[in-house]
Amino acid sequence: MSGHEPRRADGEPPNDPHGAGSGQGRSVPARILRSLLHAFGDPRVDVVLWNGERILSPDKTPVATLRIADSRTLLRLCTDPDIQFGEAYSDGRIQVDGDFEQMLEEFYRGADASGSVAMARRVVHRLHRKRANTLQGSRANIHHHYDIGNEFYSLWLGSTMAYTCAYYPTPQASLDEAQLAKMDHVCRKLRLQPGQHVVEAGCGWGALALHMAQHYGVRVTAFNISREQIAYARRRAQAAGIGDRVRYVEEDYRNIEGSYDAFVSVGMLEHVGIENYPALGELINRCLKPDGLGLIHSIGRNRWKPMNRWIDRRIFPGANPPSLKQMMDLFEGCRFSVLDVENLRLHYACTLRHWHALYEQSKDRVAQMFDERFVRMWRLYLLGSIAAFTTGEMQLFQVVFSPGRNNQIPWTRDDLYQPRSSAVPVVETREER
Amino acid sequence: MSGHEPRRADGEPPNDPHGAGSGQGRSVPARILRSLLHAFGDPRVDVVLWNGERILSPDKTPVATLRIADSRTLLRLCTDPDIQFGEAYSDGRIQVDGDFEQMLEEFYRGADASGSVAMARRVVHRLHRKRANTLQGSRANIHHHYDIGNEFYSLWLGSTMAYTCAYYPTPQASLDEAQLAKMDHVCRKLRLQPGQHVVEAGCGWGALALHMAQHYGVRVTAFNISREQIAYARRRAQAAGIGDRVRYVEEDYRNIEGSYDAFVSVGMLEHVGIENYPALGELINRCLKPDGLGLIHSIGRNRWKPMNRWIDRRIFPGANPPSLKQMMDLFEGCRFSVLDVENLRLHYACTLRHWHALYEQSKDRVAQMFDERFVRMWRLYLLGSIAAFTTGEMQLFQVVFSPGRNNQIPWTRDDLYQPRSSAVPVVETREER
Structure with missing residues (x-):
């Protein structure tokens, strides 16, 4: 069929479109x-x-x-x-x-x-039937995306290896600056204090847990079911000399136990499945102290619609960004109090543009590692994601919450926007930026 | 029955409770x-x-x-x-x-x-059947609460006559300081620019509209169905010499027409009725420019429950504070993008404590205006409201939103927390604080 001749019903040449x-x-x-x-x-x-x-x-x-x-x-x-x-x-x-x-x-x-x-x-x-986010299904879904090789991701995620929306103090900030600013923004929203114990659900390559322990003097227990990511995160914590302050656990978030001053999850909720939000809420309710604070950072929607099916098939199986309304199923069951929601949609477009630029610089290496088809597939994913955030198809919500009875909540948000009182890292480490 | 004798089954004196x-x-x-x-x-x-x-x-x-x-x-x-x-x-x-x-x-x-x-x-x-918030029902409900006399409210609302949660820069701020800070906080969240046209739904005694016109150089069209409040607001705008910049309209919010740079509603949503949120969303969608911003400030809940029935019967008929999830019905239908949610619950407890203190100072005057029963009724309402906010029974949400396609949204919230560039009022007026 590729030799198909176009009809010329009116006799005009098909290659002269500016004709009649x-x-x-x-x-x-x-x-x-x-x-x-x-x-x-x-x-x-x-x-x-x-x-x-x-x-x-x-x-x-x-x-x-x-x-x-x-x-x-x-x-x-x-x-x-x-x-x-x-x-x-x-x-x-x-x-x-x-x-x-x-x-x-x-x-x-x-x-x-x-x-x-x-x-x-x-x-x-x-x-269209999806692989459900059961314990087994989640493991398969997460393996599909995150375990395709740390080296691949290191080509284009920047030095932090943070694979979530960054926070650009200005649109001109660099990717690494913006990722560090994001981690600070999250830590400050949680009002972390030295000596506290934080639990992180879905810790990626471990950058945030490391940052919290290094710069805010807290202990962190961080959960992830991606084996490659956990191995990478452990090596990084060892190299930074804070292996004793950050514990990376290769476990599903549903197996979190203990009692913590803060709960944080950056970029996991998209993979949890909306039907599992009440259970996640109950889990947080069990593990967060009555005067604790929590933060969830997730891709979202202004109004729910199914995930793009090509992305679901080829890139992110099982991902499902919720609307804010759906996200509330996580909070309402246990009467958490939502204290602060910030939408960073355009920051994600910016983050993705930086990732895409680095990706294109490394495309020959990616082609060696995989093939040309893979190169094109991931290009489309990155560019499509930029478009999704630029057009408002997708949102990025950071939600701060606390148990409903907690009166030790931040009085205003002023403190988030003042220079930090201590510019000196709380814990001296061997790691360089 | 008031002469009823207590049983003394065990022979102990009823007035010695520390006995056996x-x-x-x-x-x-x-x-x-x-x-x-x-x-x-x-x-x-x-x-x-x-x-x-x-x-x-x-x-x-x-x-x-x-x-x-x-x-x-x-x-x-x-x-x-x-x-x-x-x-x-x-x-x-x-x-x-x-x-x-x-x-x-x-x-x-x-x-x-x-x-x-x-x-x-x-x-x-x-x-329990409520009076529905139809056009007629709303008018009756609002008349019940707001038209019992401007003088009554002026005894205890402070000089701004703002009858909504204030914003306390510190818990030590005075009521008037906190009400002015609230108005600034709202104006700054809306990123008002001189020359813009703002529509306000439910303007109370007109303080916010006045403040916007005086200090942010905007024109305001403000709607309210309380006759007494509108008359008071008009007098105030005239006295301030900005009657030409603020138009107070005695009309239901459902009759708003026109096209505006900003939509604001402080303390009205509680009276709208959850079933009317989609229609309110459509109204805002019609009247807000594509690059506009909106702000809704409302009492809310962590999880919905019916309003206290005594408050509904005696104080605020038809009021119904929504959960955030319910509030989303307002935004999702027209795919508004929620940009910022701030919970000011403890600020409302603080506001109410100030109101209550002024109320007690004026209780003799209130008794003259009404009667002792009324004095006690409103005392219970004010103290009960403090308790509701202190215990987390009620929340106060400020939500900033924009049409979903607006990319002229604020980049960060930094600007809200920096000193204002101009300390000089945009419009010189005759009004004194």
């Missing part, structure tokens, strides 16, 4: 493509088909040109665009020239405004 | 009272019955002594304590000596922990 009849190809594939683009709100992209036929952006200021390699790819896009765009781009059956990030924004904005795309997604979502 | 048998009266009324107190978690109160019989606090450190005038009052308390305590206190059939505020806290904490009280309340709530 709004200058767009009139072939069957061209018409199919136009109706597909229309369902996505007529994004400002030009499309070039396998036969050279061009379908131009309606407003003549395209942000990118999309090249489709064959008719089969087009047909697949029609049946299931969410999955098939990602698959075709990964395979190289779709090429993108121009501003890929902005093109994805156009598609997000358009799909968001389009009733037909939303309805199709709802139907498909019901047909 | 844990020293408590053994009469039928005493036993009834003890089981009632037990349902409220055995609060630290002594009770003296009409016949002089004393029922002592179990832990011997009572915070107050409650005197019950007759057996009928006790029986009524048993059938419907939420309503009947308020009624009996208002009538003087219950007297309280000692720390009334702390005693109410004891009852709140105890009832909260008691399953039997919660269940009884749920049953009673279903039987």
Whole structure:
């Protein structure tokens, strides 16, 4: 089918789109493509088909040109665009020239405004079975994403290896500065005091736990079910000489025991599953002291919708960012008091742009480690995520809470925005930044 | 029945409770009272019955002594304590000596922990019909509370006449300082710029609208259905010489029209009714510009429960503080993005303590204006509200939000906590503080 000849019903040359009849190809594939683009709100992209036929952006200021390699790819896009765009781009059956990030924004904005795309997604979502976030399912889901190799992530996450939204004091801050500022922001929101004991659920490569112990003088017990991450985190704590102050536990958060002054979880809730929020709330209620504070940092939504299915299939199985309303299921059951919510959506776009820039610098190494398909897959994921945060498709919520009876809560938020009284690290360590 | 003699089954004197048998009266009324107190978690109160019989606090450190005038009052308390305590206190059939505020806290904490009280309340709530917050119902509900006389409120609200939670930079701030700080906090959260047009839903006696116009150089259109409040607000704006910059409209918020840079509502949502949140969200969506910001300040709950029925009957008909989860119905329908939530619960306890102190100073005047019953009724309301905020029964949420596509949102919250660049009022006025 790739040699398909476009129809020329009106005799105009298909490759001269600025001719008569709004200058767009009139072939069957061209018409199919136009109706597909229309369902996505007529994004400002030009499309070039396998036969050279061009379908131009309606407003003549395209942000990118999309090249489709064959008719089969087009047909697949029609049946299931969410999955098939990602698959075709990964395979190289779709090429993108121009501003890929902005093109994805156009598609997000358009799909968001389009009733037909939303309805199709709802139907498909019901047909689609996910691996549940049971103890076993979570382990498989997390292994899929986080255990593909510490070296891979170290190529583009910056020196902190923090794989969550950073906090940019200004949009000009560097990635590492912003990750450190995020850790400080979290520690300050928790009003950590030397000697306290913190429990962390989902600790990634261990950067936050390390930072808390080093700079706030607390003990940390940090949980994670990713074996590779835990091994990396332990080595890092040993190297920093604070192995005795930070304990990394390879266990599911559901097995947390003990009594703590603070509970923190940065970037885990997205993987917990909304149906498990009441149980997570009860767990926190058991392990947080009556005068303790908690902080949950999670990707979220303004209104819930299912996760993009290609991301779910290829990148993040089982992820499900909640709306704030859904997140409240975690707090209301045990009558936690929500003290502070901050939305850092645009900081995540900024973080992802830094990750993407580093990723592109390392793409040859990534290709060696995996293959070209993998390189393209992760590029689409990073750029698509930027677009999701820029368009408001996704949010980033930091929520501070406490047991409902705690009257030792912060009086105002003034203290978060004053210079720290001590610039000296609370614990001297051997680690360099 | 008020001459009822206590039984002395064991022969001990009823007025010597420190005697044998844990020293408590053994009469039928005493036993009834003890089981009632037990349902409220055995609060630290002594009770003296009409016949002089004393029922002592179990832990011997009572915070107050409650005197019950007759057996009928006790029986009524048993059938419907939420309503009947308020009624009996208002009538003087219950007297309280000692720390009334702390005693109410004891009852709140105890009832909260008691399953039997919660269940009884749920049953009673279903039987109880409220006046719905239709256009007509709201007008009646609001008239009941706010139109009982500007002079009455001016006795104890302080010079701003702001009848909502203040913001105390420190717990030592005065009421007027804290009310002005609250207005600044709200204006700064909305990032008001000179020349902008703000719409306010539920403007009370007009203090915030006035403050915005005077100190932030904006125009304000402010809505309220309380006739007395609107008349007062207009006089105040005229006196301040900014009648041309603030327009007070005696209309229901549902009739707001136009297009505004900012939407603000301080202390109205409690009266809107949870069933009306989606419609309020749509209204805000219609009237807020795409790059606008909104702020809603409302009493709330950690988890929803019905309003105290005595407060609903005597003080605030139709009020219904939402949980954050319920509040999200306002934002999710139109995909508003929640940017910032701050919980100022303890600031409301502080505000109410200041109001109560001024109220007690003016109680003779209040008795002249109304009667002793009214004096006692409002005392109970103010002290009960302090207890509700101190015990975590009620919360105070300030929520900042924007249309979901707005990328002109504040980058961080730093600016809220820096000294204002201009200490000079934007508009010079004739009004004195």
